[in-house]
Amino acid sequence: MTIQEEIAAIVLTYLNNNDKGEKFTLKDILINTTPADFTGDYTIVLFPFIKKLRMKPDELAEAISTDLKSKLRAYQNHNLVKGFLNIELTPAFWSNSLGEVLNNDHFGFSKKGSKNKGIMVEYPSPNTNKPLHLGHLRNIFLGSSLANIMEANGYTVYRTCLYNDRGTNISKSMWAYQHASTKHTPENSGIKGDHIVGDYYVRFSDLYKAEIKELVETGLTEEQAKKQSKLEKEIAELTVQWELKLPEVVELWKTMNSWFYAGVRKTYERLDLHFDKEYYESEVYNRGRETVEEGLKKGIFYQKEDSSVWIDLTDAGLDQKLVLRSNGTTVYITQDIALVYQKQKDFNFQRSVYVVGNEQEYHFKVLFEILKRLGLKGSEHLHHLSYGMVELPTGKMKSREGTVVDADDILDEVVNIAKEKANEQGKLAEVSADEKEKIYESIGVGALRYFLLKVDPVKKMIYNPAESIDFNGNTAPFIQYIYARTQSLKRNAAAQQIEIVPFQEAIKN
RNA sequence: GGUCCGGUAGCUCAGCUGGAUAGAGCAACAGAUUUCUAAUCUGUAGGUCAUAGGUUCGAAUCCUAUCCGGAUCACCA
Known part of the structure; x- marks a missing residue:
């Protein structure tokens, strides 16, 4: 129990012992650290009680401090300014507290796993078609700190990462590689693998931009141009070929992804980033159909005439959301649903945090609402740790425009x-x-x-x-x-045979 | 347009479960210090907390409206 909690408990008992029939709870008692300009260590705000108990401030302050004096060992003195009761604690209390910190190497840390609760932290979940950028760094630092803090609080932490390793993005890099006259690889170029894949992605984007520009010049609108784009069709085709497991496509996909992983792991190394398990979209992207079918039977989802499957979340303030396309294939959110069940099977965690940018806030609201309706156990302990974008003084980073900070x-x-x-x-x-x-x-x-x-x-x-x-x-x-200097002080003290003694002993002398 | 988020000193940000005179760092200004763990130190100045109402003993903090900026609302991921 902290000293603030101790004071609050005593004050609460006293207050509830009144003859006016008023009842208070711990929440009503506000104890702040006293501002520097006033005498005291902690301040009890009396205004609410003065009013309800119809007492004068000095009477109430006197009564409370008399009570504190008899029950709180650390009590030293008090003073009243307006409705603020300032409590001063004894030097012995402070020296003991400091001594506790000094003598305990693990001060502030709970014993590892002592909470007996598992928490999963998923981050930074990059796409495999380009190297990490500044935004990923914010993500990684947030995720790592959160994981460390939870661990220090006695949770068992599972660090996981989901790779977006399939779909149109990686297809674009693959296409550019297939059509390149000279083919760069990490081996023949000496360039880090994730950067090579990213370079091909940029090359595709350039060609695509040029194509659209050309089409627009023939008098089409941008939208029409995109529909007519040859490149866009080829990318779609390549993605289908991958899904049909065409050997040379799968082979190239494996190769380019392996470049990416080799490169990104080097970056992870610098950031001291390690995972308990890594998940791959390529392995889960068409899962979740069974879950949807079950939900359909239970009436949680409904089917339209074209046989696409939806969920109506309008009563939760959200929209209608598609979970299965009319052709029976899954969408982004369907695999996320499936993945939660998989993760729960892999790690029996009680809480789960997704560290993902705030542009996906709506997605996670929908996802959590769906999981709640599906009756996922612990669905109320899913959390989206959302964070804002990192922008440059020139504006947003856009990979297509090459204004990304690597x-x-x-x-x-x-x-x-x-x-x-x-x-x-x-x-x-x-x-x-x-x-x-x-x-x-x-x-x-x-x-x-x-x-x-x-x-x-x-x-x-x-x-x-x-x-x-x-x-x-x-x-x-x-x-x-500052840390280096304190260590230096300790070293110098030792060298000069000066003994560092616990604080309370120092005070005594 | 609906929903969500942000708007605090010249700049970058704390403070937001309502509490006393709104705080840091940087930059500015005045001074100290010649390198000893000085990658410094002291001080000064700088604010209608976006705006307008409301709630209350008390509002940067809660509520309502408005303005500005951003995100999102795909049979993309």
Whole structure:
């Protein structure tokens, strides 16, 4: 029990002992830390009680503090300003609290798995057709911190990732590769695999843009042009060929995806990102049909004349949503439904968090509502950790327009800045080259991590690559620096045979 | 158009389960400090908390309306 809770409990008991018949709950009792300009440690706000109990502030304050004095060991003094009762605690209380922190290496951490509850965190779930960008970094830092925090609180955490490894996006990269005159591979070019796949994707986009432009110049509207596009048809065809498991298409798909994974794993490595299990859309994309059929029998879904299957969520403030196409194939949300059941089978978790950008808020609302109606156990503990986009000073990042900030580039850049700053200061002169690289990496990546986590997830944020990131003020390098200095103090103390004693003993002397 | 989210100092953001005089960092200005873990330190200035109403002892915080910005509303994923 914290000291605030202790005070609140005592005050509550006292208040409920009144003769006016008024009843209060813990929620009614507000205890704040006292602002610096006033004397005291904690402040009890008395206004609500004064009114209900029809007592004068000083009478009530006197009565409460007398009660506190007799029941709270840490009580030292009190004063009243308007309706604010400031409570001062004894120095012994504070020294004990500090001593507790000092002597406990695991202060603030629960024992691993002590909650006896599993929580799944799914992130960053990239597409396999292009390398990670700035937005993924925000996702990864959010997901990792959440997972770490839950673990520190005693949850068993399962980190998972779902790869969008099929469909039109990867087909575009594949098409560009098939039609390239000189074929680049990671081996013959030395380029990181995820970047090669991404380059082909960009190449396709360029050709596609050119084609549309040409068609529009013949007098078509953009919409008509897209319908007439030859490239679009070929991509659709390639996707169908993949679904029909045409050997050379499947082979190429496997190869290009393997390039992507090899590349992206290198980026993961720098970010210390590991998963308990990775899921692939190619393995789940046509699942969920059984679940839909069951739901159909139960009357949760309904079928239209063209035999497409829908769910009506209008009474929940949402729309009608398609879950099976008229040709019987599944859609995005159907596989997500199926995947939840699969994940529950794989890991018996109680809670699940999806770390996904806020553009998918509606999707998750619909998904969770459907799962609730299907009677999924624990469906009320599914959560979408939504976050805003990372934008550039010039506006949004658009991969089709090449205005994307690449994750690998940013990581290199911040590590480089860390290196320059460190060398400027000459602080690492006596450190081995190997050790230096590690330090640059941890300062640079740490700075970026802190920078991206500092902003409330719900807000979109602007990242200015030109200004890069701060190393002064409220930043990770500063915190790291303070830690380094305290460690240095301890080392120096030891070298000079100065003993560091617990705080309460120091106070006594 | 419906729904959801954001709008706080010049900039980037805290504060939002209602509580005392709205806080940081950066930038600006004034000063300190010659490198000793100084990747500094002290101080000054800077705000109609988008706007207008309402609720109340008390509103940046809750409610309503309006304005601005964004997201979303596919037989795409």
